[in-house]
Amino acid sequence: IFAVGILMMVYVTFGGMVATTWVQIIKACMLLAGGTLVMFLAFGQFDFSYQNLLEKATAVHKLKDKLMYPGSLLADPITAISLGLGLMFGTAGLPHILMRFFTVTDAKEARKSVFYATGFIGLFFLVTMILGAAAITIVGTNPAFFEGGQVGGKLIGGGNMPVMHLAKAVGGDIFLGFLSAVAFATILAVVSGLALAGASAISHDLYARVIKKGTATSQQEMKVTRFASVGLGITAILLGIAFKDQNVLFLVALAFGVASSVNFPVLILSMYWKGLTTRGALWGGIAGLVSSVGLVILSPTVWVKILGNKAAIFPYDHPAIVSMSLAFFVTWLMSVTDKSARAAAEAAAYEEQFIRAQTGLGAAGAHAH
Numbered sequence: 001i002f003a004v005g006i007l008m009m010v011y012v013t014f015g016g017m018v019a020t021t022w023v024q025i026i027k028a029c030m031l032l033a034g035g036t037l038v039m040f041l042a043f044g045q046f047d048f049s050y051q052n053l054l055e056k057a058t059a060v061h062k063l064k065d066k067l068m069y070p071g072s073l074l075a076d077p078i079t080a081i082s083l084g085l086g087l088m089f090g091t092a093g094l095p096h097i098l099m100r101f102f103t104v105t106d107a108k109e110a111r112k113s114v115f116y117a118t119g120f121i122g123l124f125f126l127v128t129m130i131l132g133a134a135a136i137t138i139v140g141t142n143p144a145f146f147e148g149g150q151v152g153g154k155l156i157g158g159g160n161m162p163v164m165h166l167a168k169a170v171g172g173d174i175f176l177g178f179l180s181a182v183a184f185a186t187i188l189a190v191v192s193g194l195a196l197a198g199a200s201a202i203s204h205d206l207y208a209r210v211i212k213k214g215t216a217t218s219q220q221e222m223k224v225t226r227f228a229s230v231g232l233g234i235t236a237i238l239l240g241i242a243f244k245d246q247n248v249l250f251l252v253a254l255a256f257g258v259a260s261s262v263n264f265p266v267l268i269l270s271m272y273w274k275g276l277t278t279r280g281a282l283w284g285g286i287a288g289l290v291s292s293v294g295l296v297i298l299s300p301t302v303w304v305k306i307l308g309n310k311a312a313i314f315p316y317d318h319p320a321i322v323s324m325s326l327a328f329f330v331t332w333l334m335s336v337t338d339k340s341a342r343a344a345a346e347a348a349a350y351e352e353q354f355i356r357a358q359t360g361l362g363a364a365g366a367h368a369h
Contacts, residue, residue, distance in 0.1 A: 002237060004187055004191060005191075005233050005237035005240065007188055008188060008192050009229055009230055011023060011188070011192045012192055012196045013230065017103070017196065020189075020192045020193055021103065023189045023192060024189040024192075026189075027182070027186050027188070028189075030181075031182055031186055032123070032124060034178060034182045035124060035163075035182075036127055038131065038163070038166060038167050038170060038171070039134075041171060042131065042134035042135075042138060042166060042169075043134065045170070046134070053133050054068070054133060056137045057133045060136065060137055062152065078321065079316050082257070082318040082319065082320045082322075083257075085257075085260060085321055085324055086253060086256040086257035086320035086324075087253065087256050089320075089324065090255070090258070090260035090264065091256065092260075092263075092264050092267065093259035093260055093267060094255070094259045095197040095201065096190075096193035096196065096197040098263075099193075100113065134166060135163060138170070139155075139162050139165045139166050142165075145165040145169075160248050164180065194236075195229055195232045195233060196229075198232045199226075199228040199229040199232060200225065203221045203222070203228055242306060254296055254318075256320075257296070257318055257320040257323070258288075258292045258293060258323075260320050261291065261319070261326075262289045263285070265285075265288060265324065265328045266284055266331065269284075269328075269331055271354075271357060274347055274350040275332075275335050275347065276331065276335050276346075277334070277335045277340075277342070277346055277347075278342065279334050279335065279338045279343070280330075280332065280335030280336075280338060281331060282334075283330050283331070283334040284328070284330045284331025284334065285327070286330075287326050287327050287329075288323055288324065288326065288327030288330075291323035291327070292320070292323035292324075295314045295316075295322060298312060298313040298314035299312055299314050299316060299318075300312040300315070300317060301317050
């Protein structure tokens, strides 16, 4: 945790967007290549037959045929719907993904980037389906990957290790080392992108626009960016230590849940609703942030497992179904009750913005940074 945190601070503080972009490019290539290779090696043990793979997976798993039933991962429908909302709409609100649109020359290149990225992401999702089933069959029946050699007991390294063990099973220690390096590069790339997005928001939006009212120089913004990067890095290290025993899938879902509650409602309404005002966007974002983070703290995982309380105040681990709905409602309410001259001017400017967004007419070219 310390190593990743320090490297993240170095990358963002001294390398900026260029260094972060390159580590993300290298990570993506290594992850796609490594994951696909493990998939082919594992899939080959089942004669490249998905039916054979699933039959053997259900035969060795304790759930048997129920392994193929939907809903076994989550406890109840509310949790499933909430997680689904967060994963679907949170993707559109992740700041370190949205900022990639500022690294291309025009809207055409941005659409091409989305097209290629979606293709690679879809491919990797298919890869993970096979990896999961193969891990159940290959890793789940090998006593070498369980503490004390007890099959079905506690997995060595915890619940985040099945794919790593699968890499060792099909490719030996060398391939395990390669995939471990890929995992490290992936973690570094993701946290660097998040830190850069956060530091940029603090320096460019809060400091330059809110505190300095547009009078800050580029040197001042850069200085604030570096201090913010260090502060975010320290915060990330402390949170990483606090959540070190949690499954990474749960932590990812939390990030998506917050993004779906804070950024997505404002983004979608600004593009397709004429009545959105600055006041509505501000208060809607605040409502989404406070409710999503607050409900996560009050959830069973944090309130009980991490903070040690007896019972959770909020019964669900994933807050999106409540926090995203609240964000939409507050955004709508504060917008329709805004009768200021500024709100009227924003409504009048919507049509021009909508046409430019859909056609590109009147859009400015890329700026040098």
